[in-house]
Amino acid sequence: MNIVLILLPLVATALTLYATKKIRKIFKKEKEILHLLGNVNPGLTDPNGFGGLDMKLDGLNIPSKYRKIFYEMTDGDICIDCGANKGKFINACRHNDATVFAFEPNPVLANALARFNRDSDKVHVINAAVGAVSGTADFINDPDNFGDEGGNIVGAYSERKTNKQSVEVIDLADFLDKNIIKKDKKIYLLKIDIEGAEFDLIPGLVKNKIHEHARYIVCETHARFFPDGTAKLEKLKDLIAKSGITNIDLGWV
Numbered sequence: 001m002n003i004v005l006i007l008l009p010l011v012a013t014a015l016t017l018y019a020t021k022k023i024r025k026i027f028k029k030e031k032e033i034l035h036l037l038g039n040v041n042p043g044l045t046d047p048n049g050f051g052g053l054d055m056k057l058d059g060l061n062i063p064s065k066y067r068k069i070f071y072e073m074t075d076g077d078i079c080i081d082c083g084a085n086k087g088k089f090i091n092a093c094r095h096n097d098a099t100v101f102a103f104e105p106n107p108v109l110a111n112a113l114a115r116f117n118r119d120s121d122k123v124h125v126i127n128a129a130v131g132a133v134s135g136t137a138d139f140i141n142d143p144d145n146f147g148d149e150g151g152n153i154v155g156a157y158s159e160r161k162t163n164k165q166s167v168e169v170i171d172l173a174d175f176l177d178k179n180i181i182k183k184d185k186k187i188y189l190l191k192i193d194i195e196g197a198e199f200d201l202i203p204g205l206v207k208n209k210i211h212e213h214a215r216y217i218v219c220e221t222h223a224r225f226f227p228d229g230t231a232k233l234e235k236l237k238d239l240i241a242k243s244g245i246t247n248i249d250l251g252w253v
Contacts, residue, residue, distance in 0.1 A: 048095075056092040062253055069189060069216055073098050077188035078180060082130045082172065082201075085149055087113045089191055090123060097122065098188065101179070105129035105139045105167040106151050129153050130172040131197060132204030139167040152195035156225040172201060173208035180213070187214035191252065196225040199232045202248065203239060211245050218252040 045051060050071075057067055073079075075097035081089045084102035086109060093100045099122045104110040110127035117123035129137060131153075141151030143163035150156070153169065180187060190210075192198050198219050211217055221236070223229030233250075240248050 053092065053095045056088065056095055059088045060092060060253075063251065066218065066252070069218075070096065073188060078185060079188055080172075080176070080190040082191060083193035083195065084113055084125065085109060085193075086147055087116060090117065093189075094120060094123060100124065101126065101175075103128055103130050103170065103172075105153065106141060106148075107165075107167075109147065126170070128168040128170045129197065130175075130194060130201060131169040132171065132173070132200045133169070134171040134174065135169050136166050137169045138164050140164050150195055152197065152222075152225070154196035154225060156196055156222075171204075173204050173210050176210055176213070177208065181210075188216065190214050190217045192217070192219040193252065196222040198222070199226075199236060202236060206239060206243055206245065206248075211247055214247060217248045219248070219250050220253040221250050 053070060054067075057070060070092055073093065073096040077093075077096070077098040079089075079093045079098050079100045081093075081100055081102040084090060084104040085106075087102070090100050090102050090113065094117070101124045102113065103126050104113060105128060107127055110125055114125040114127075117125060129139065131137070137153040138155070139151060139153050140156065141163050142148040153167065176187065187210075192201065194201065198221060202219065205211060205217075221233055223233040226232055237250065240250075
């Protein structure tokens with residue numbers, strides 16, 4: 001009986017903490033839903049202004065600090081999309097009438113993006129992966145989900161990612177040098193979301209001083225794909241810091 005009396009307050013406390021945690025999660029989710037719903041009406045009534053742009057940025061699910069980049073983007077800017085997937089980044093750039101070079105190794109998605117953007121002479125969809133050197137690589141994705149955002153060329157297999165196909169890899173630094181830099185143009189925004197290949201790509205960009213020709217470079221990192229992922233990420237951060245580079249941001253998404 002004494003044990004029961006002792007345990008009851010402990011159990012009650014544990015249940016209270018559990019319930020509080022669940023309630024907080026519910027309210028957090030509700031806040032996110034209300035935020036999205038709050039942008040629906042402006043997006044419909046102001047499709048060509050901030051309302052429409054904010055709806056597109058909500059789809060990107062990026063930290064709010066990056067919205068300023070899109071608010072300041074103009075029709076003379078050049079944006080590079082590495083890992084275009086379903087084209088949400090393209091849509092946000094198109095809203096500002098910017099020029100976009102979008103790389104997507106998944107042929108199903110790349111072909112669809114080319115069709116969706118055929119009305120624009122400013123969107124260039126390239127069915128290829130990007131890397132530090134040109135060549136080919138095995139692209140791995142989920143055969144039952146061709147919109148899989150985790151498709152990659154770094155050998156990150158999983159229970160579902162079992163489909164493998166050879167894809168072209170374009171040397172990004174070389175592409176940017178020939179198509180933009182040597183034409184005396186500047187990159188406004190370079191977005192990198194390439195599922196782990198960034199650990200080879202970015203050192204190549206730094207070596208070729210591509211960052212000196214770009215206003216913003218943003219990247220989502222994927223250390224989780226590698227057993228030594230934490231070490232890879234720290235090495236990349238160290239390279240950026242020691243090179244005195246201030247326009248490469250690894251906090252995208």
